[in-house]
Amino acid sequence: MVRVRFAPSPTGYLHLGGARTALFSWLWARSQGGRFVLRIEDTDRARHDEASAEAILESLRWLGLDWDEGPEVGGDFGPYFQSERRDIYRLFAEKLVARGVAYRCYATPEELKAARDAHTASGSKAPFKYPGLWRDRTDWPDNQPYAIRLKVDARGQTGWNDLVKGRIDIPNQTQQDFILLRSDGLPLYNFGCVVDDLSMKIDVVARGDDHVINTPPQLLIYEALGQEPPRFAHLPMILSPNGEKLSKRHAAVSVLEYRDAGYLPEAVLNYLARLGWSHGDQEIFSKEELVRLFSWESVGTSAARYDAKKFLHVQATHLRQQSPERLAELVRDALSSDAAIDTRWLEDGTLDKAIATAISRAATVPEVVDTIRYALLPKPVLDASAGAKFLTEAACALLADFATLLEGLPTWESSALEAATQDWLAARDLSMKALAQPARVALTGQSKNAGLFEILDVLGLARSRERLRAAGSALPSGDEGVSS
RNA sequence: GUCCCCAUCGUCUAGAGGCCCAGGACACCGGCUUUUCACGCCGGGUACGCGGGUUCAAAUCCCGCUGGGGACGCCA
Numbered sequence: 354m355v356r357v358r359f360a361p362s363p364t365g366y367l368h369l370g371g372a373r374t375a376l377f378s379w380l381w382a383r384s385q386g387g388r389f390v391l392r393i394e395d396t397d398r399a400r401h402d403e404a405s406a407e408a409i410l411e412s413l414r415w416l417g418l419d420w421d422e423g424p425e426v427g428g429d430f431g432p433y434f435q436s437e438r439r440d441i442y443r444l445f446a447e448k449l450v451a452r453g454v455a456y457r458c459y460a461t462p463e464e465l466k467a468a469r470d471a472h473t474a475s476g477s478k479a480p481f482k483y484p485g486l487w488r489d490r491t492d493w494p495d496n497q498p499y500a501i502r503l504k505v506d507a508r509g510q511t512g513w514n515d516l517v518k519g520r521i522d523i524p525n526q527t528q529q530d531f532i533l534l535r536s537d538g539l540p541l542y543n544f545g546c547v548v549d550d551l552s553m554k555i556d557v558v559a560r561g562d563d564h565v566i567n568t569p570p571q572l573l574i575y576e577a578l579g580q581e582p583p584r585f586a587h588l589p590m591i592l593s594p595n596g597e598k599l600s601k602r603h604a605a606v607s608v609l610e611y612r613d614a615g616y617l618p619e620a621v622l623n624y625l626a627r628l629g630w631s632h633g634d635q636e637i638f639s640k641e642e643l644v645r646l647f648s649w650e651s652v653g654t655s656a657a658r659y660d661a662k663k664f665l666h667v668q669a670t671h672l673r674q675q676s677p678e679r680l681a682e683l684v685r686d687a688l689s690s691d692a693a694i695d696t697r698w699l700e701d702g703t704l705d706k707a708i709a710t711a712i713s714r715a716a717t718v719p720e721v722v723d724t725i726r727y728a729l730l731p732k733p734v735l736d737a738s739a740g741a742k743f744l745t746e747a748a749c750a751l752l753a754d755f756a757t758l759l760e761g762l763p764t765w766e767s768s769a770l771e772a773a774t775q776d777w778l779a780a781r782d783l784s785m786k787a788l789a790q791p792a793r794v795a796l797t798g799q800s801k802n803a804g805l806f807e808i809l810d811v812l813g814l815a816r817s818r819e820r821l822r823a824a825g826s827a828l829p830s831g832d833e834g835v836s837s
Numbered sequence: 838g839u840c841c842c843c844a845u846c847g848u849c850u851a852g853a854g855g856c857c858c859a860g861g862a863c864a865c866c867g868g869c870u871u872u873u874c875a876c877g878c879c880g881g882g883u884a885c886g887c888g889g890g891u892u893c894a895a896a897u898c899c900c901g902c903u904g905g906g907g908a909c910g911c912c913a
Contacts, residue, residue, distance in 0.1 A: 360913095361913095362912090362913045364912090364913075394913065395913095396912090396913080397912055397913065401913095458911090460911095461911095462911060465910095465911080469910095477838095478838045478839075479838080479839070480838080480839055480840085480909055481909090500911055502911095518842070518843090521841075521842080522841095523840070523841065524840075526840090527839075527840050527841090527909080531910095531911095532910090532911050534911090535911040536911060537911080539911090541910090541911070541912080541913090542912070542913045543913095545913095546913090561907095562841095562842065562843090562906080562907065563906095563907055563908070564907095564908090564913090565841060565842065565907075565908080566840075566841060566842095566907075566908040566909070567908085567913090569841095587842085589842085589843075589906090590906070590907075592905095592906075594848080596905070596906080597906095598906085598907090624849095627849065627850080627862090628849070629849090629850095631849085631850055631851070632851095633850095633851065633861085634850085634851060634860070634861040634862075635861090635862095636849090636850095636861075636862050636863085637862095653849095653850075654842080654843065654844095655842090655843050655844065655905095655906095656842090656843070656905085656906060656907090657848090657849065657850090658848060658849075659848095659849095660848050660849065660863070660864085662848085662863060662864060663848070663849065663862075663863040663864075664863095665863095666862085666863055666864090667862095667863090673876085711875095712876090713874095713875055713876040713877085714874060714875035714876070715875085724874090724875095739873095743873095784872085785871090785872050786871095786872055786873085787872095788872080789872035789873070790872070790873060792872090793872080793873065793874095794873095799873090799874090800873060800874080801873055801874035801875080802873075802874070802875095803873095803874090803875090804871095804872065804873090805872060805873090806872090
């Protein structure tokens with residue numbers, strides 16, 4: 354059974370790049386009927402905190418990337434926090450020392466810094482490498498802290514067949530006797546990673562491109578341990594719109610920000626999947642399709658740039674594909690903290706009708722709320738400039754007459770209502786335009802919204818009449834808080 | 838500086854030697870629809886970085902160059 358892991362370090366929120374790595378890993382596990390393992394890499398205590406770990410779990414939960422083993426759910430290969438696995442790392446490291454492929458290094462960070470500085474001062478162009486101070490020594494001092502380093506043979510090269518990039522070989526000359534275990538007993542990234550992947554029986558490791566350089570040292574560790582390495586999949590980076598490393602300056606990078614902005618998790622998944630992965634000309638995918646169609650072969654090799662407009666388009670498309678029930682649920686949730694609305698309109702069908710009219714002009718849930726809110730308030734919030742432009746004295750008089758027409762109609766059925774209105778307009782030699790805009794503003798407070806007859810249908814006769822007549826008397830208003 | 842990765846429209850990409858004087862999507866520009874704004878529909882422009890090979894044939898294979906990105910920690 355395939356075992357794939359996602360191993361974030363809790364240094365902050367889960368960003369887009371991490372989310373995509375998690376997604377691809379999850380997709381592979383699910384498509385293979387395998388296990389998706391979540392491990393928290395929190396060995397660098399200085400930079401880590403609980404809140405970050407929780408934010409990452411929350412992000413994954415929201416995205417629907419459920420894990421079979423890891424924090425909260427446990428599993429047979431725990432613990433799933435590196436900070437709780439110190440004994441395991443120590444054990445592996447000492448085993449390597451005993452076997453003679455790794456050694457204790459008593460050099461202090463200060464000594465090493467001095468050596469590094471000297472190297473820099475010498476003007477040498479070669480990168481600094483640990484000079485092998487303790488490589489062959491066994492005169493270990495008592496009670497001194499020591500790090501454990503791997504003995505690396507500088508000859509030859511180390512390589513692997515990457516699942517997305519193909520064959521990669523890196524000369525061992527570029528390696529050095531790197532540290533496995535720090536003097537404080539905590540493992541360095543490469544070592545902790547290998548020990549955990551090994552003891553958690555992971556067989557596919559997917560991670561960002563920036564880890565390509567970590568792979569040779571890890572391979573060397575597997576070799577020293579006498580173990581088979583897993584397969585690696587290095588995903589190209591997600592860059593900012595101008596090609597730099599994606600950061601907060603360029604976009605919302607935390608997935609939770611998209612949740613809060615009213616994006617749908619499936620839309621985030623879809624957009625992320627299409628950044629670097631493709632399936633012919635198809636752009637829109639459900640989560641199930643992604644699982645069915647995903648493969649490493651169709652993951653691209655070059656970096657992709659983040660494009661907010663395309664993301665929004667994908668989001669809008671997914672929003673429009675939601676069932677009326679789900680949509681209503683999402684809108685209700687968004688409305689739950691809105692004290693101004695009259696909850697009676699939530700239950701009598703008004704909400705559902707209103708949502709149906711809003712869906713073509715909204716890309717996110719908050720945008721749906723913006724366009725239908727008029728129908729849930731006792732009276733509309735008037736947009737000042739729309740009011741000034743359309744609610745002229747003449748227009749208000751017309752609206753009052755229109756209200757009278759509506760009151761006299763035998764039916765509230767939209768097509769009949771429209772026919773009657775057309776006749777009424779024709780008799781006065783007026784265009785639809787002359788009525789629609791003032792009416793829209795009177796009814797919704799906004800100059801941009803659904804079609805007039807849709808709005809009338811949403812509001813019903815009583816509320817429509819009231820608003821049309823109020824336009825003449827109470828306006829221009831502003832006491833509700835004028836939005837522009 | 839050293840090592841590694843990458844290279845098709847503005848952006849995401851399709852393309853695994855002839856189907857490609859390069860297809861789709863977003864964006865952009867026109868138009869239609871029209872009661873505003875959208876949605877929708879129709880149409881348009883724009884790309885294989887450069888130079889060498891290999892081949893009857895190259896966006897596709899090879900080499901070089903250029904350009905971009907990444908990594909060079911007792912960080913992850």
